[in-house]
Amino acid sequence: MILRQAQDEVIGSNKTTLMLSLSKHEVEQRVLELLHRVPDPEIPCVSVVDLGIVREVRAGEPSTVVITPTYSGCPATHAIQMAIRAALDGAGLADMRIETALSPPWTTDWISDEGREKLRGYGIAPPPKGANRHSLREEPAECPRCGSTRTEEISRFGSTPCKSLHRCLACSEPFDRFKCH
């Protein structure tokens, strides 16, 4: 429902004609705006653009959206592809291709600042920036509820491949953290 609404807002009702009259750059911007409203299936507070899963939008013949998986085996990858397909189809862009690129490999550094704030608001501690430096020896996570850094890691493998499990020693709240990757 939200998706449909979003598409109509962005593209308007007379979709095809409208897109045809736009420059390449405008098409790319509009598609990005559209994808900005496609939520991640497992963490719906952030969009696939916020997470850095959408790498590129290329207007052309054919137009292409380039996406990248977070973890190799992330089961959401397939759902994300279908959600993007549905959003594009719904906006009259059925002939836009979706391409998957593995290289360069996805990193949490690609999560936007806006995305990090949304994660925090949702109760998930965002990953520290500088994935290469932090991936294995991370400083204590900051509790998304009370802000304390008196926290401990319970498990490096959490409810999804991209998260680890922590506990706040100040407010006792358990929470997820986006693993630095």
Add this chain to the structure above:
Amino acid sequence: MPGEDNLFHHAVRLGDDALILAQRLSEWCGHAPMLEVDLALANIALDLFGQATFFLGLAGKLEGQGRDANALAFHRDVLDFRNCLLVEQPNGDFAQTIARQFLFSNWQELLMREIAAAPEVRLAAIGAKAVKEVTYHARYASEWVVRLGDGTEESRARMIAGLDWMWRFVDELFDSRDGTPSLRPEWDARIARTLAEANLELPKPRRAVLGGRAGHHSEHLGHLLCEMQFLPRAYPGAVW
């Protein structure tokens, strides 16, 4: 890596290692000693399934006969699998599973680093992605080796037995024909470092068991494939 044909075989070996170990680890799902361990092993399996999909998908493209990753995973018989014998070994107890993971992930991490830096870009893309995941696996397994090895009398005895059992399958990884002999010194150093931290000795040398890369597998692999391949073989073309 000269020639597409060699590259095909290389990709199949890498894909089969990941696929078979992922299937083995999945057997723990719902049975692990603690919830956190259950999640961790399932997560590691998931990473490996993803890597297997990429490697076997590439192999299918190189072969050019219309086989995709699923066709290679589900419609080959046991003699056509090229995984190392280590990954097909039964889970045993938790310590034996950790022993297998410890030996394998440390090797896989070094191998993925090498592939990620190699000129073959299609493999390098998969390797660069995998290395980030496998680093976690190696670290996780190493931490458990220390915890069990330097733990109670019982956990220590089990860790020693697990390593002892798996040790005979190590030489295959570094075999000069289709293994990676150049990675041995660094692997040896890593293993020795963790074992020292765990107050464990290196397992005694054993006669190496080889053959997985040539399709000569233990009886265990057939049973694993029976379970893994049953559905797509009984209902060809079935989709969700």
